[in-house]
Amino acid sequence: MPLSIVILAAGKGSRMKSRRPKVIHPLAGKPLLQHVIDTSRRLDPQQIVIVVGHEAEQVRETLAGQDCDFVVQREQLGTGHAVQQALASIAPGNDVLVLYGDVPLIREQTLLHLLAQAEEHGSTVCLLSFLADDPTGYGRILRDETGSVIAIVEEKDADDEIRRIRESNSGILMLRGNQAEELLSALDNDNAQGEYYLTDTVKHAVQRQWSVHAVICDDEEELLGVNNQKQLAGLESILRRRRADALMEQGVKLADPARIDIRGEIRVGMDVEINVGCILEGDIELGDGVRIGAHCCLKNVRIGAGTELLSHCVLEDCELGERNSIGPFARIRPQTRTAEQVKVGNFVEIKKSRIGKGSKVNHLAYIGDTEMGERVNIGAGAITCNYDGAYKHQTVIGDDVFVGSDVQLVAPVRVGEGATIGAGATITRDAPAGELTLSRAKQTTIKGWKRPSKKTGE
Numbered sequence: 001m002p003l004s005i006v007i008l009a010a011g012k013g014s015r016m017k018s019r020r021p022k023v024i025h026p027l028a029g030k031p032l033l034q035h036v037i038d039t040s041r042r043l044d045p046q047q048i049v050i051v052v053g054h055e056a057e058q059v060r061e062t063l064a065g066q067d068c069d070f071v072v073q074r075e076q077l078g079t080g081h082a083v084q085q086a087l088a089s090i091a092p093g094n095d096v097l098v099l100y101g102d103v104p105l106i107r108e109q110t111l112l113h114l115l116a117q118a119e120e121h122g123s124t125v126c127l128l129s130f131l132a133d134d135p136t137g138y139g140r141i142l143r144d145e146t147g148s149v150i151a152i153v154e155e156k157d158a159d160d161e162i163r164r165i166r167e168s169n170s171g172i173l174m175l176r177g178n179q180a181e182e183l184l185s186a187l188d189n190d191n192a193q194g195e196y197y198l199t200d201t202v203k204h205a206v207q208r209q210w211s212v213h214a215v216i217c218d219d220e221e222e223l224l225g226v227n228n229q230k231q232l233a234g235l236e237s238i239l240r241r242r243r244a245d246a247l248m249e250q251g252v253k254l255a256d257p258a259r260i261d262i263r264g265e266i267r268v269g270m271d272v273e274i275n276v277g278c279i280l281e282g283d284i285e286l287g288d289g290v291r292i293g294a295h296c297c298l299k300n301v302r303i304g305a306g307t308e309l310l311s312h313c314v315l316e317d318c319e320l321g322e323r324n325s326i327g328p329f330a331r332i333r334p335q336t337r338t339a340e341q342v343k344v345g346n347f348v349e350i351k352k353s354r355i356g357k358g359s360k361v362n363h364l365a366y367i368g369d370t371e372m373g374e375r376v377n378i379g380a381g382a383i384t385c386n387y388d389g390a391y392k393h394q395t396v397i398g399d400d401v402f403v404g405s406d407v408q409l410v411a412p413v414r415v416g417e418g419a420t421i422g423a424g425a426t427i428t429r430d431a432p433a434g435e436l437t438l439s440r441a442k443q444t445t446i447k448g449w450k451r452p453s454k455k456t457g458e
């Protein structure tokens with residue numbers, strides 16, 4: 001039967017102490033709920049239905065543009081009630097897999113295993129349980145003497161004997177399509193919390209002698225939920241470790257796997273090295289032999305083979321060619337592209353520019369809205385004045401240009417191939433190719449001039 005995935009995300013999450021609904025708090029750079037949606041997608045379901053309630057609009061807006069159906073649960077009357085709300089949007093007969101917007105680390109393989117076990121056992125209800133070190137707060141799995149699951153009892157409804165059971169309910173379960181509706185409509189709220197419990201589908205299936213199966217998940221980490229900021233930080237560090245592990249498996253040398261943050265997708269070549277304290281966000285591609293120094297922040301960046309970032313560089317939405325040397329303390333802003341063997345030194349900012357092969361911008365420079373040719377040398381403190389207060393203008397610098405220190409290139413302006421611009425010049429008109437252009441007052445010396453000094457006795 002085709003699969004429908006229902007993600008419960010209606011809860012308020014009041015323990016987050018935040019105005020933001022819990023399920024859109026970011027984990028590793030994306031909303032909690034987005035992690036669950038992404039994992040769901042990989043199971044290739046016919047549809048994904050998200051049950052929203054608290055701050056439903058905000059949740060919907062955050063996840064706009066995705067192929068999901070949203071169902072609003074106006075009052076949170078329990079997990080069973082939440083799934084009931086989704087039922088109307090589900091094609092009749094579809095199997096229903098229930099996931100949680102605040103349980104983001106669940107793995108695709110675990111869910112595939114659950115679905116496969118459900119198939120193998122012909123289960124009407126197949127749930128994911130685990131052996132909790134401390135089961136307090138969880139629903140407990142009751143089995144009969146043959147080991148068959150007969151019920152799930154919530155902590156609040158449990159007596160002392162049941163509370164001693166370690167096998168706990170993860171909350172994740174699958175309901176077989178043809179029986180889902182009957183089981184859900186059998187639910188009542190006659191329990192300690194006055195809620196419609198999804199977990200009671202087990203009891204009703206057993207009463208009908210339909211097969212119920214529990215698959216024990218041996219990785220409790222995957223089942224961790226987020227209820228407060230501390231748990232969110234805990235998950236962040238688990239994910240950080242998982243991602244660091246995955247990078248090392250691909251051959252990346254991490255100076256310290258505990259000191260890297262990856263909040264996106266990374267593709268890497270061979271022999272990549274990353275020093276401590278780096279934050280890698282968005283879509284990142286690192287070519288063979290790329291080395292990243294300590295404390296660099298990269299967001300949506302492609303870096304060519306053999307390029308080295310020295311420490312403390314900040315790069316965003318840019319593309320670096322092969323064998324560049326960047327930093328320390330360089331800032332490369334969006335829409336910048338460098339060719340091969342470019343050198344960018346300390347305290348240099350580059351924005352929306354193309355830097356040709358072998359060019360050097362070594363110290364304290366600002367290059368914005370610039371087309372720079374090959375083998376150009378930009379002196380210390382040189383800047384493009386690309387903004388007139390209203391508009392941005394282009395600077396074009398030809399091949400083999402030498403720009404002296406402390407030059408201002410007032411855009412729009414062109415510097416012809418092979419030109420030399422003398423130090424300190426303010427260039428407001430195009431500088432011809434092959435010539436030296438200066439803008440400099442003649443140097444004078446005032447003979448015998450004395451610095452003012454305080455009179456003695458004053």
Ligand code: UD1
Nearest residue numbers: 008009010011076077078079082138139169170171197198
């Ligand atoms: C639930 C399970 C329990 C399991 C535990 C695992 C039930 C009755 N109990 O308990 O067996 O051990 O999860 O964490 O299912 N939600 C809605 N609408 C509602 C109620 C809940 O969308 O009306 C969502 C919440 O936002 C939350 C999730 O469902 O994401 C779980 O709800 P919660 O009230 O936390 O269930 P537990 O009491 O923890």
Ligand code: CA
Nearest residue numbers: 171225226227
């Ligand atoms: Ca819970």
